[in-house]
Amino acid sequence: MKKLTLIMPSIGRKPGQKYIATWQMEPLVLAVLASLTPDDWQITIQDDRIEPIDPDVPTDLVGITVETYTARRAYQIAAAYQNRGVKVVMGGYHASLCPDEVEKHADAIVVGPAEGVWAGVLADAAAGCLQKRYNGSFDFPWRGVFPKREVYADKKYLPLALVEFSRGCSHHCSFCSITVFAKGRHYFRPPEEVAEEIRRTGQKIVFLIDDNIAANPEAVFALCRALQPLNVKWVTQISVEAAADPALVKAMADAGCVGVLIGFESLRSDLLSTLNKKSNESVELYERSLALLKQNHICVYATFLFGVDGDDVSSFPRTLKFAMKHQFFLVAFNHLVPFPGTPLYAKLAGQGRMISDAWWLEESFRFGQVPYRPQMLPPDELAETCRHYRRKFYSTKSIIRRALAPMTNMQSLSTLALFLTQNYYGRREVDEKFGIPLGLPEENHLLADFNR
Ligand code: B12
Numbered sequence: 416m417k418k419l420t421l422i423m424p425s426i427g428r429k430p431g432q433k434y435i436a437t438w439q440m441e442p443l444v445l446a447v448l449a450s451l452t453p454d455d456w457q458i459t460i461q462d463d464r465i466e467p468i469d470p471d472v473p474t475d476l477v478g479i480t481v482e483t484y485t486a487r488r489a490y491q492i493a494a495a496y497q498n499r500g501v502k503v504v505m506g507g508y509h510a511s512l513c514p515d516e517v518e519k520h521a522d523a524i525v526v527g528p529a530e531g532v533w534a535g536v537l538a539d540a541a542a543g544c545l546q547k548r549y550n551g552s553f554d555f556p557w558r559g560v561f562p563k564r565e566v567y568a569d570k571k572y573l574p575l576a577l578v579e580f581s582r583g584c585s586h587h588c589s590f591c592s593i594t595v596f597a598k599g600r601h602y603f604r605p606p607e608e609v610a611e612e613i614r615r616t617g618q619k620i621v622f623l624i625d626d627n628i629a630a631n632p633e634a635v636f637a638l639c640r641a642l643q644p645l646n647v648k649w650v651t652q653i654s655v656e657a658a659a660d661p662a663l664v665k666a667m668a669d670a671g672c673v674g675v676l677i678g679f680e681s682l683r684s685d686l687l688s689t690l691n692k693k694s695n696e697s698v699e700l701y702e703r704s705l706a707l708l709k710q711n712h713i714c715v716y717a718t719f720l721f722g723v724d725g726d727d728v729s730s731f732p733r734t735l736k737f738a739m740k741h742q743f744f745l746v747a748f749n750h751l752v753p754f755p756g757t758p759l760y761a762k763l764a765g766q767g768r769m770i771s772d773a774w775w776l777e778e779s780f781r782f783g784q785v786p787y788r789p790q791m792l793p794p795d796e797l798a799e800t801c802r803h804y805r806r807k808f809y810s811t812k813s814i815i816r817r818a819l820a821p822m823t824n825m826q827s828l829s830t831l832a833l834f835l836t837q838n839y840y841g842r843r844e845v846d847e848k849f850g851i852p853l854g855l856p857e858e859n860h861l862l863a864d865f866n867r
Protein backbone atom coordinates (compact mmCIF):
# COMPACT_ATOMS: atom_id res chain seq x y z
CA MET A 416 0.00 0.00 0.00
CA LYS A 417 1.30 3.47 -0.84
CA LYS A 418 1.72 5.93 2.00
CA LEU A 419 0.45 9.51 2.05
CA THR A 420 1.25 12.07 4.77
CA LEU A 421 -1.05 15.09 5.01
CA ILE A 422 0.25 18.11 6.90
CA MET A 423 -1.30 21.16 8.56
CA PRO A 424 1.46 23.73 9.23
CA SER A 425 1.32 26.21 12.06
CA ILE A 426 2.04 29.90 11.54
CA GLY A 427 5.15 29.60 13.70
CA ARG A 428 5.50 30.08 17.41
CA LYS A 429 7.24 32.18 19.99
CA PRO A 430 9.97 30.17 21.74
CA GLY A 431 8.60 28.69 24.95
CA GLN A 432 4.98 29.51 24.12
CA LYS A 433 2.32 26.94 23.28
CA TYR A 434 0.27 27.40 20.12
CA ILE A 435 -2.73 29.74 20.48
CA ALA A 436 -5.41 27.68 22.26
CA THR A 437 -8.38 28.86 20.19
CA TRP A 438 -6.55 28.14 16.92
CA GLN A 439 -6.39 24.42 17.70
CA MET A 440 -9.51 23.39 15.82
CA GLU A 441 -9.76 20.14 13.90
CA PRO A 442 -7.99 20.36 10.51
CA LEU A 443 -11.09 19.76 8.38
CA VAL A 444 -9.19 20.24 5.14
CA LEU A 445 -7.08 17.15 5.84
CA ALA A 446 -10.21 15.06 6.44
CA VAL A 447 -11.65 16.38 3.16
CA LEU A 448 -8.47 15.43 1.28
CA ALA A 449 -8.52 12.00 2.96
CA SER A 450 -12.10 11.47 1.76
CA LEU A 451 -10.97 12.17 -1.83
CA THR A 452 -8.04 9.72 -1.58
CA PRO A 453 -8.46 6.24 -3.12
CA ASP A 454 -8.43 3.32 -0.67
CA ASP A 455 -5.08 1.98 -1.87
CA TRP A 456 -3.32 4.85 -0.07
CA GLN A 457 -2.63 4.62 3.64
CA ILE A 458 -3.03 8.07 5.21
CA THR A 459 -1.43 9.61 8.27
CA ILE A 460 -1.62 13.24 9.27
CA GLN A 461 0.79 15.55 11.03
CA ASP A 462 -0.47 18.72 12.66
CA ASP A 463 2.33 21.18 13.33
CA ARG A 464 0.04 23.19 15.63
CA ILE A 465 -0.20 20.40 18.21
CA GLU A 466 2.74 18.01 17.68
CA PRO A 467 6.31 17.97 16.38
CA ILE A 468 6.72 17.31 12.65
CA ASP A 469 8.60 14.08 11.94
CA PRO A 470 10.35 14.45 8.57
CA ASP A 471 11.66 10.88 8.71
CA VAL A 472 8.27 9.20 8.74
CA PRO A 473 8.13 6.54 5.99
CA THR A 474 5.98 8.02 3.21
CA ASP A 475 5.67 7.99 -0.58
CA LEU A 476 4.08 11.43 -0.87
CA VAL A 477 3.40 14.49 1.28
CA GLY A 478 0.47 16.92 0.88
CA ILE A 479 0.64 20.29 2.66
CA THR A 480 -2.15 22.83 2.97
CA VAL A 481 -0.87 26.40 2.73
CA GLU A 482 -2.39 29.68 3.92
CA THR A 483 -0.61 33.01 3.54
CA TYR A 484 0.41 33.18 7.21
CA THR A 485 1.58 29.53 7.17
CA ALA A 486 3.52 29.72 3.89
CA ARG A 487 7.00 30.19 5.42
CA ARG A 488 6.44 27.30 7.77
CA ALA A 489 5.02 25.13 4.99
CA TYR A 490 8.17 25.73 2.91
CA GLN A 491 10.40 24.71 5.83
CA ILE A 492 8.49 21.47 6.29
CA ALA A 493 8.47 20.76 2.53
CA ALA A 494 12.24 21.23 2.32
CA ALA A 495 12.80 18.70 5.11
CA TYR A 496 10.93 16.02 3.13
CA GLN A 497 12.35 16.99 -0.24
CA ASN A 498 15.89 16.70 1.20
CA ARG A 499 15.32 12.98 1.56
CA GLY A 500 13.74 12.67 -1.88
CA VAL A 501 10.05 12.63 -0.91
CA LYS A 502 7.78 14.50 -3.32
CA VAL A 503 5.60 17.27 -1.89
CA VAL A 504 2.26 18.55 -3.22
CA MET A 505 0.86 21.84 -1.94
CA GLY A 506 -2.63 23.31 -2.17
CA GLY A 507 -4.96 25.69 -0.36
CA TYR A 508 -5.58 29.44 -0.31
CA HIS A 509 -1.99 30.57 -0.69
CA ALA A 510 -1.22 28.02 -3.40
CA SER A 511 -4.22 29.36 -5.30
CA LEU A 512 -3.53 33.06 -4.68
CA CYS A 513 0.24 32.86 -5.26
CA PRO A 514 0.83 29.79 -7.47
CA ASP A 515 4.13 31.01 -8.98
CA GLU A 516 5.69 31.42 -5.53
CA VAL A 517 4.33 28.18 -4.03
CA GLU A 518 5.38 26.17 -7.09
CA LYS A 519 9.03 26.96 -6.29
CA HIS A 520 8.74 25.06 -2.99
CA ALA A 521 6.69 22.07 -4.13
CA ASP A 522 6.97 19.26 -6.66
CA ALA A 523 3.36 19.92 -7.65
CA ILE A 524 0.60 22.32 -6.64
CA VAL A 525 -3.17 22.26 -6.85
CA VAL A 526 -4.79 25.60 -7.63
CA GLY A 527 -8.43 25.83 -6.48
CA PRO A 528 -10.52 23.00 -5.05
CA ALA A 529 -9.04 19.51 -4.80
CA GLU A 530 -12.30 17.68 -5.49
CA GLY A 531 -11.96 17.15 -9.24
CA VAL A 532 -8.20 16.63 -9.40
CA TRP A 533 -6.79 15.00 -6.26
CA ALA A 534 -7.29 11.36 -7.38
CA GLY A 535 -5.47 12.24 -10.63
CA VAL A 536 -2.58 13.85 -8.73
CA LEU A 537 -2.19 10.69 -6.63
CA ALA A 538 -2.29 8.46 -9.73
CA ASP A 539 0.41 10.60 -11.39
CA ALA A 540 2.52 10.50 -8.21
CA ALA A 541 2.24 6.70 -8.06
CA ALA A 542 3.24 6.47 -11.73
CA GLY A 543 6.18 8.84 -11.18
CA CYS A 544 4.86 11.48 -13.56
CA LEU A 545 3.65 14.34 -11.36
CA GLN A 546 2.85 17.49 -13.29
CA LYS A 547 3.97 20.82 -11.87
CA ARG A 548 0.49 22.36 -11.63
CA TYR A 549 -3.08 21.04 -11.49
CA ASN A 550 -6.07 23.37 -11.82
CA GLY A 551 -9.09 22.33 -9.77
CA SER A 552 -12.48 23.12 -11.28
CA PHE A 553 -15.32 24.72 -9.34
CA ASP A 554 -17.88 22.72 -11.31
CA PHE A 555 -17.54 19.48 -9.37
CA PRO A 556 -20.71 17.82 -8.02
CA TRP A 557 -20.45 18.56 -4.30
CA ARG A 558 -22.49 15.65 -3.01
CA GLY A 559 -21.89 12.25 -1.50
CA VAL A 560 -18.55 13.35 -0.02
CA PHE A 561 -18.10 13.04 3.73
CA PRO A 562 -14.83 14.18 5.34
CA LYS A 563 -12.89 11.24 6.79
CA ARG A 564 -12.53 12.45 10.37
CA GLU A 565 -10.94 9.15 11.37
CA VAL A 566 -7.59 10.61 10.26
CA TYR A 567 -7.50 12.88 13.29
CA ALA A 568 -9.61 10.84 15.69
CA ASP A 569 -6.60 10.16 17.95
CA LYS A 570 -5.65 13.84 18.30
CA LYS A 571 -6.96 16.37 20.76
CA TYR A 572 -8.76 19.41 19.35
CA LEU A 573 -11.30 21.89 20.66
CA PRO A 574 -14.62 20.10 21.29
CA LEU A 575 -16.52 21.28 18.24
CA ALA A 576 -17.02 19.91 14.75
CA LEU A 577 -16.11 22.04 11.74
CA VAL A 578 -18.62 21.43 8.94
CA GLU A 579 -19.07 23.04 5.52
CA PHE A 580 -22.42 23.88 3.98
CA SER A 581 -21.28 26.33 1.33
CA ARG A 582 -18.07 27.73 -0.07
CA GLY A 583 -17.34 31.15 -1.49
CA CYS A 584 -19.43 34.30 -1.33
CA SER A 585 -21.43 36.34 -3.80
CA HIS A 586 -19.99 39.63 -2.51
CA HIS A 587 -16.69 41.03 -3.77
CA CYS A 588 -15.02 42.86 -0.88
CA SER A 589 -11.63 44.00 -2.12
CA PHE A 590 -9.64 42.71 0.89
CA CYS A 591 -11.12 39.23 0.89
CA SER A 592 -9.23 36.06 -0.09
CA ILE A 593 -12.43 34.00 -0.20
CA THR A 594 -14.03 35.74 -3.11
CA VAL A 595 -10.75 35.72 -5.09
CA PHE A 596 -10.21 32.02 -4.39
CA ALA A 597 -13.79 31.05 -5.34
CA LYS A 598 -13.85 33.53 -8.25
CA GLY A 599 -16.96 35.20 -6.83
CA ARG A 600 -18.97 31.96 -6.78
CA HIS A 601 -21.06 30.63 -3.93
CA TYR A 602 -21.93 26.95 -4.05
CA PHE A 603 -23.59 24.47 -1.69
CA ARG A 604 -23.87 20.91 -0.53
CA PRO A 605 -27.27 19.29 -0.15
CA PRO A 606 -28.60 20.34 3.32
CA GLU A 607 -29.55 16.76 4.19
CA GLU A 608 -25.91 15.67 3.67
CA VAL A 609 -24.75 18.44 6.01
CA ALA A 610 -27.24 17.19 8.62
CA GLU A 611 -26.07 13.60 8.07
CA GLU A 612 -22.43 14.64 8.49
CA ILE A 613 -23.22 16.45 11.74
CA ARG A 614 -25.07 13.38 13.00
CA ARG A 615 -22.01 11.24 12.21
CA THR A 616 -19.62 13.53 14.11
CA GLY A 617 -21.59 12.95 17.32
CA GLN A 618 -20.66 16.50 18.41
CA LYS A 619 -23.22 18.74 20.07
CA ILE A 620 -21.49 21.99 19.08
CA VAL A 621 -20.86 22.71 15.41
CA PHE A 622 -19.01 25.49 13.59
CA LEU A 623 -20.52 25.89 10.13
CA ILE A 624 -17.40 27.41 8.62
CA ASP A 625 -19.09 29.07 5.64
CA ASP A 626 -17.68 32.54 5.18
CA ASN A 627 -21.07 34.05 4.52
CA ILE A 628 -23.66 31.39 5.14
CA ALA A 629 -26.51 33.61 3.99
CA ALA A 630 -25.08 34.67 0.63
CA ASN A 631 -28.12 32.74 -0.68
CA PRO A 632 -30.92 33.06 1.95
CA GLU A 633 -33.18 30.44 0.30
CA ALA A 634 -30.46 27.83 0.76
CA VAL A 635 -30.19 28.70 4.46
CA PHE A 636 -33.91 28.13 5.02
CA ALA A 637 -33.45 24.62 3.54
CA LEU A 638 -30.41 24.05 5.75
CA CYS A 639 -32.30 25.18 8.86
CA ARG A 640 -35.11 22.73 8.10
CA ALA A 641 -32.54 19.94 7.89
CA LEU A 642 -30.72 20.95 11.08
CA GLN A 643 -33.72 21.58 13.33
CA PRO A 644 -34.37 17.92 14.26
CA LEU A 645 -30.71 17.35 15.23
CA ASN A 646 -30.90 19.38 18.42
CA VAL A 647 -27.32 20.66 18.11
CA LYS A 648 -26.01 24.16 18.83
CA TRP A 649 -24.16 25.84 16.01
CA VAL A 650 -22.26 29.00 15.23
CA THR A 651 -21.46 30.46 11.84
CA GLN A 652 -20.42 33.58 9.88
CA ILE A 653 -22.93 35.85 8.19
CA SER A 654 -22.97 39.25 6.49
CA VAL A 655 -24.76 42.06 8.29
CA GLU A 656 -27.51 42.66 5.74
CA ALA A 657 -28.54 39.00 5.86
CA ALA A 658 -28.69 39.21 9.64
CA ALA A 659 -31.28 41.98 9.28
CA ASP A 660 -33.82 39.56 7.75
CA PRO A 661 -36.28 38.67 10.57
CA ALA A 662 -37.50 35.39 9.02
CA LEU A 663 -33.97 34.19 8.33
CA VAL A 664 -32.65 35.02 11.80
CA LYS A 665 -35.64 33.32 13.44
CA ALA A 666 -35.21 30.20 11.27
CA MET A 667 -31.53 30.05 12.23
CA ALA A 668 -32.29 30.42 15.93
CA ASP A 669 -35.01 27.77 15.78
CA ALA A 670 -32.53 25.42 14.09
CA GLY A 671 -29.98 25.80 16.91
CA CYS A 672 -27.87 28.80 15.88
CA VAL A 673 -26.45 30.36 19.06
CA GLY A 674 -23.74 32.62 17.71
CA VAL A 675 -22.67 34.45 14.57
CA LEU A 676 -19.47 36.14 13.50
CA ILE A 677 -20.20 39.37 11.61
CA GLY A 678 -17.63 41.48 9.81
CA PHE A 679 -18.94 44.98 10.60
CA GLU A 680 -15.49 46.26 9.58
CA SER A 681 -16.20 49.93 10.27
CA LEU A 682 -18.80 52.32 11.66
CA ARG A 683 -17.74 54.63 8.82
CA SER A 684 -19.82 52.65 6.37
CA ASP A 685 -19.32 55.48 3.86
CA LEU A 686 -15.65 54.44 3.69
CA LEU A 687 -16.44 50.77 3.13
CA SER A 688 -17.35 51.47 -0.48
CA THR A 689 -13.58 51.96 -1.02
CA LEU A 690 -13.28 48.28 -0.02
CA ASN A 691 -16.28 47.34 -2.16
CA LYS A 692 -18.06 46.15 1.00
CA LYS A 693 -21.49 47.21 -0.19
CA SER A 694 -23.44 44.96 2.18
CA ASN A 695 -22.56 47.12 5.23
CA GLU A 696 -24.55 50.09 4.05
CA SER A 697 -25.18 51.98 7.34
CA VAL A 698 -24.95 51.90 11.11
CA GLU A 699 -28.78 51.85 11.17
CA LEU A 700 -28.57 48.50 9.38
CA TYR A 701 -26.09 47.27 12.00
CA GLU A 702 -28.48 48.35 14.76
CA ARG A 703 -31.42 46.58 13.13
CA SER A 704 -29.57 43.30 12.69
CA LEU A 705 -28.18 43.44 16.24
CA ALA A 706 -31.65 44.01 17.69
CA LEU A 707 -32.95 40.99 15.79
CA LEU A 708 -30.09 38.76 16.84
CA LYS A 709 -30.57 39.76 20.45
CA GLN A 710 -34.30 39.11 20.27
CA ASN A 711 -33.44 35.60 19.03
CA HIS A 712 -30.80 34.99 21.72
CA ILE A 713 -27.95 34.80 19.20
CA CYS A 714 -24.58 35.99 20.53
CA VAL A 715 -22.32 38.10 18.31
CA TYR A 716 -18.60 37.91 17.59
CA ALA A 717 -17.99 41.26 15.89
CA THR A 718 -14.94 41.96 13.76
CA PHE A 719 -13.69 45.42 12.80
CA LEU A 720 -10.99 46.69 10.46
CA PHE A 721 -8.85 49.74 11.08
CA GLY A 722 -6.58 51.51 8.66
CA VAL A 723 -9.12 51.97 5.86
CA ASP A 724 -8.25 54.95 3.66
CA GLY A 725 -10.04 58.12 4.81
CA ASP A 726 -10.52 56.84 8.38
CA ASP A 727 -9.02 58.56 11.43
CA VAL A 728 -8.16 57.60 15.01
CA SER A 729 -11.53 58.74 16.38
CA SER A 730 -12.84 55.44 14.99
CA PHE A 731 -11.14 53.50 17.79
CA PRO A 732 -13.03 54.95 20.80
CA ARG A 733 -16.24 55.14 18.78
CA THR A 734 -16.01 51.47 17.84
CA LEU A 735 -15.19 50.41 21.39
CA LYS A 736 -18.24 52.32 22.64
CA PHE A 737 -20.40 50.56 20.03
CA ALA A 738 -18.96 47.16 21.06
CA MET A 739 -19.72 47.86 24.72
CA LYS A 740 -23.21 49.17 23.99
CA HIS A 741 -24.03 45.93 22.18
CA GLN A 742 -22.28 43.75 24.76
CA PHE A 743 -20.59 41.67 22.08
CA PHE A 744 -19.61 38.13 23.06
CA LEU A 745 -16.20 38.58 21.42
CA VAL A 746 -14.55 41.19 19.26
CA ALA A 747 -11.56 41.35 16.90
CA PHE A 748 -10.08 44.80 16.32
CA ASN A 749 -7.93 44.01 13.28
CA HIS A 750 -5.91 46.19 10.99
CA LEU A 751 -6.41 45.79 7.29
CA VAL A 752 -4.23 43.03 5.78
CA PRO A 753 -3.35 43.11 2.08
CA PHE A 754 -3.46 39.41 1.20
CA PRO A 755 -1.80 38.54 -2.10
CA GLY A 756 -4.10 38.23 -5.09
CA THR A 757 -6.75 40.57 -3.69
CA PRO A 758 -7.77 43.87 -5.34
CA LEU A 759 -6.69 45.64 -2.11
CA TYR A 760 -3.17 44.26 -2.49
CA ALA A 761 -3.05 45.35 -6.15
CA LYS A 762 -4.22 48.86 -5.21
CA LEU A 763 -1.69 49.35 -2.40
CA ALA A 764 1.14 47.86 -4.44
CA GLY A 765 0.17 50.10 -7.37
CA GLN A 766 0.34 53.14 -5.06
CA GLY A 767 3.77 52.04 -3.78
CA ARG A 768 2.36 51.58 -0.26
CA MET A 769 3.50 47.99 0.46
CA ILE A 770 6.35 47.95 2.98
CA SER A 771 7.32 44.52 1.71
CA ASP A 772 5.81 43.03 -1.43
CA ALA A 773 5.90 39.52 0.03
CA TRP A 774 5.60 40.28 3.76
CA TRP A 775 4.62 36.65 4.49
CA LEU A 776 8.10 35.51 3.43
CA GLU A 777 10.09 37.98 5.54
CA GLU A 778 12.08 36.40 8.33
CA SER A 779 11.61 39.54 10.42
CA PHE A 780 7.83 39.75 9.93
CA ARG A 781 5.66 39.13 12.99
CA PHE A 782 1.95 38.33 13.36
CA GLY A 783 0.11 41.59 14.10
CA GLN A 784 2.55 43.74 12.13
CA VAL A 785 1.09 46.11 9.51
CA PRO A 786 2.72 45.41 6.13
CA TYR A 787 1.53 48.55 4.27
CA ARG A 788 1.54 52.30 4.82
CA PRO A 789 -1.89 53.32 6.11
CA GLN A 790 -3.16 56.91 5.76
CA MET A 791 -4.46 56.89 9.34
CA LEU A 792 -1.31 56.28 11.39
CA PRO A 793 2.24 55.00 10.85
CA PRO A 794 2.19 51.17 10.53
CA ASP A 795 3.59 50.41 14.01
CA GLU A 796 1.18 52.83 15.68
CA LEU A 797 -1.79 51.31 13.88
CA ALA A 798 -0.73 47.82 15.04
CA GLU A 799 -0.22 49.03 18.61
CA THR A 800 -3.51 50.95 18.72
CA CYS A 801 -5.47 47.87 17.58
CA ARG A 802 -3.79 45.94 20.35
CA HIS A 803 -4.46 48.66 22.91
CA TYR A 804 -8.20 48.65 22.10
CA ARG A 805 -8.31 44.85 22.19
CA ARG A 806 -6.88 45.04 25.69
CA LYS A 807 -9.58 47.54 26.68
CA PHE A 808 -12.29 45.29 25.26
CA TYR A 809 -10.97 42.30 27.20
CA SER A 810 -10.44 44.18 30.49
CA THR A 811 -12.08 42.69 33.59
CA LYS A 812 -14.50 45.62 33.84
CA SER A 813 -15.55 45.17 30.22
CA ILE A 814 -15.98 41.40 30.60
CA ILE A 815 -18.27 41.90 33.60
CA ARG A 816 -20.30 44.62 31.87
CA ARG A 817 -20.73 42.47 28.76
CA ALA A 818 -21.58 39.38 30.77
CA LEU A 819 -24.66 41.15 32.14
CA ALA A 820 -26.67 40.59 28.96
CA PRO A 821 -29.70 38.49 29.93
CA MET A 822 -30.86 37.88 26.34
CA THR A 823 -27.48 36.72 25.04
CA ASN A 824 -24.24 36.21 27.01
CA MET A 825 -26.07 35.44 30.27
CA GLN A 826 -29.13 33.68 28.80
CA SER A 827 -28.16 30.42 30.58
CA LEU A 828 -25.49 29.20 32.92
CA SER A 829 -23.81 27.22 30.15
CA THR A 830 -23.70 30.29 27.84
CA LEU A 831 -22.28 32.40 30.64
CA ALA A 832 -19.60 29.78 31.34
CA LEU A 833 -18.68 29.72 27.65
CA PHE A 834 -18.65 33.53 27.54
CA LEU A 835 -16.27 33.71 30.48
CA THR A 836 -13.93 31.02 29.12
CA GLN A 837 -13.79 32.53 25.65
CA ASN A 838 -13.18 36.02 27.05
CA TYR A 839 -10.44 34.66 29.26
CA TYR A 840 -8.75 33.25 26.15
CA GLY A 841 -9.49 36.42 24.18
CA ARG A 842 -7.75 38.48 26.84
CA ARG A 843 -4.76 36.14 27.11
CA GLU A 844 -4.32 35.94 23.38
CA VAL A 845 -4.03 39.68 22.75
CA ASP A 846 -0.40 39.50 23.79
CA GLU A 847 0.22 35.85 22.88
CA LYS A 848 -0.69 36.36 19.21
CA PHE A 849 1.10 39.65 18.77
CA GLY A 850 4.67 39.08 17.63
CA ILE A 851 4.48 35.41 16.59
CA PRO A 852 7.24 34.88 14.00
CA LEU A 853 6.29 33.23 10.71
CA GLY A 854 7.98 29.84 10.59
CA LEU A 855 10.36 28.43 13.21
CA PRO A 856 14.02 29.41 13.64
CA GLU A 857 15.91 27.93 10.66
CA GLU A 858 18.63 26.24 12.72
CA ASN A 859 16.22 24.01 14.64
CA HIS A 860 12.86 24.26 12.97
CA LEU A 861 12.00 20.59 13.48
CA LEU A 862 12.94 20.44 17.14
CA ALA A 863 10.94 17.64 18.67
CA ASP A 864 11.23 19.11 22.16
CA PHE A 865 9.88 22.49 21.11
CA ASN A 866 7.39 23.60 23.74
CA ARG A 867 4.01 22.68 22.32
C1 B12 B 1 -12.07 27.46 10.27
C2 B12 B 1 -11.09 28.56 9.94
C3 B12 B 1 -10.21 28.95 10.94
C4 B12 B 1 -10.18 28.26 12.28
C5 B12 B 1 -9.46 26.91 12.19
C6 B12 B 1 -8.14 26.93 11.46
C7 B12 B 1 -8.01 25.94 10.37
N1 B12 B 1 -7.26 26.35 9.33
O1 B12 B 1 -8.53 24.86 10.38
C8 B12 B 1 -9.51 29.34 13.17
C9 B12 B 1 -10.61 30.15 13.81
C10 B12 B 1 -8.59 28.83 14.24
C11 B12 B 1 -8.81 30.19 12.11
C12 B12 B 1 -7.77 31.03 12.40
C13 B12 B 1 -7.15 31.82 11.46
N2 B12 B 1 -7.53 32.01 10.18
CO1 B12 B 1 -8.89 30.96 9.32
N3 B12 B 1 -10.28 30.15 8.38
C14 B12 B 1 -11.08 29.18 8.68
C15 B12 B 1 -12.04 28.93 7.52
C16 B12 B 1 -13.36 29.64 7.82
C17 B12 B 1 -12.30 27.46 7.20
C18 B12 B 1 -11.05 26.59 6.95
C19 B12 B 1 -11.48 25.25 6.40
O2 B12 B 1 -11.48 24.27 7.12
N4 B12 B 1 -11.94 25.21 5.13
C20 B12 B 1 -12.45 24.01 4.49
C21 B12 B 1 -11.41 23.43 3.52
C22 B12 B 1 -11.90 22.12 2.97
O3 B12 B 1 -11.28 24.38 2.48
P1 B12 B 1 -9.83 24.78 1.91
O4 B12 B 1 -8.87 24.92 2.98
O5 B12 B 1 -10.01 25.87 0.95
O6 B12 B 1 -9.42 23.45 1.10
C23 B12 B 1 -9.79 23.19 -0.25
C24 B12 B 1 -8.83 23.79 -1.29
O7 B12 B 1 -8.23 24.99 -0.87
C25 B12 B 1 -7.83 22.71 -1.54
N5 B12 B 1 -6.71 22.51 -0.62
C26 B12 B 1 -6.45 23.05 0.58
N6 B12 B 1 -5.30 22.56 1.08
C27 B12 B 1 -4.82 21.68 0.20
C28 B12 B 1 -3.67 20.88 0.24
C29 B12 B 1 -3.42 20.02 -0.83
C30 B12 B 1 -2.22 19.15 -0.78
C31 B12 B 1 -4.31 19.97 -1.93
C32 B12 B 1 -4.05 19.08 -3.05
C33 B12 B 1 -5.46 20.79 -1.96
C34 B12 B 1 -5.70 21.62 -0.90
O8 B12 B 1 -8.64 21.55 -1.47
C35 B12 B 1 -9.63 21.69 -0.44
C36 B12 B 1 -10.89 21.02 -0.92
O9 B12 B 1 -11.34 21.63 -2.11
C37 B12 B 1 -11.26 29.61 6.35
C38 B12 B 1 -12.14 30.11 5.22
C39 B12 B 1 -12.67 28.94 4.40
N7 B12 B 1 -13.93 28.93 4.13
O10 B12 B 1 -11.95 28.02 4.03
C40 B12 B 1 -10.51 30.72 7.09
C41 B12 B 1 -9.17 31.18 6.52
C42 B12 B 1 -8.40 29.98 6.04
N8 B12 B 1 -8.51 31.76 7.68
C43 B12 B 1 -7.79 32.81 7.41
C44 B12 B 1 -7.02 33.55 8.36
C45 B12 B 1 -6.39 34.84 7.86
C46 B12 B 1 -6.89 33.11 9.68
C47 B12 B 1 -6.10 33.79 10.79
C48 B12 B 1 -4.76 34.36 10.41
C49 B12 B 1 -7.06 34.84 11.38
C50 B12 B 1 -6.51 35.75 12.44
N9 B12 B 1 -6.25 37.00 12.06
O11 B12 B 1 -6.37 35.35 13.57
C51 B12 B 1 -5.94 32.63 11.81
C52 B12 B 1 -4.69 31.76 11.54
C53 B12 B 1 -4.66 30.46 12.33
C54 B12 B 1 -3.77 29.36 11.80
N10 B12 B 1 -3.55 29.20 10.51
O12 B12 B 1 -3.27 28.60 12.62
C55 B12 B 1 -7.89 33.17 5.94
C56 B12 B 1 -6.64 32.80 5.17
C57 B12 B 1 -6.39 33.76 4.01
C58 B12 B 1 -5.14 33.44 3.29
N11 B12 B 1 -4.92 34.18 2.23
O13 B12 B 1 -4.38 32.61 3.66
C59 B12 B 1 -9.20 32.39 5.53
C60 B12 B 1 -9.26 31.96 4.07
C61 B12 B 1 -10.39 33.31 5.89
C62 B12 B 1 -10.54 34.58 5.10
N12 B12 B 1 -11.64 35.25 5.35
O14 B12 B 1 -9.76 35.01 4.29
N13 B12 B 1 -9.33 29.98 10.87
Ligand code: SF4
Binds near residue numbers: 583
Ligand atom coordinates in the same frame (compact mmCIF):
# COMPACT_ATOMS: atom_id res chain seq x y z
S1 SF4 C 1 -18.99 39.42 2.64
FE1 SF4 C 1 -17.30 38.46 3.80
S2 SF4 C 1 -16.81 36.53 2.71
FE2 SF4 C 1 -18.07 37.80 1.33
S3 SF4 C 1 -16.55 38.87 0.04
FE3 SF4 C 1 -17.06 40.24 1.78
S4 SF4 C 1 -15.52 39.77 3.39
FE4 SF4 C 1 -15.45 38.09 1.87
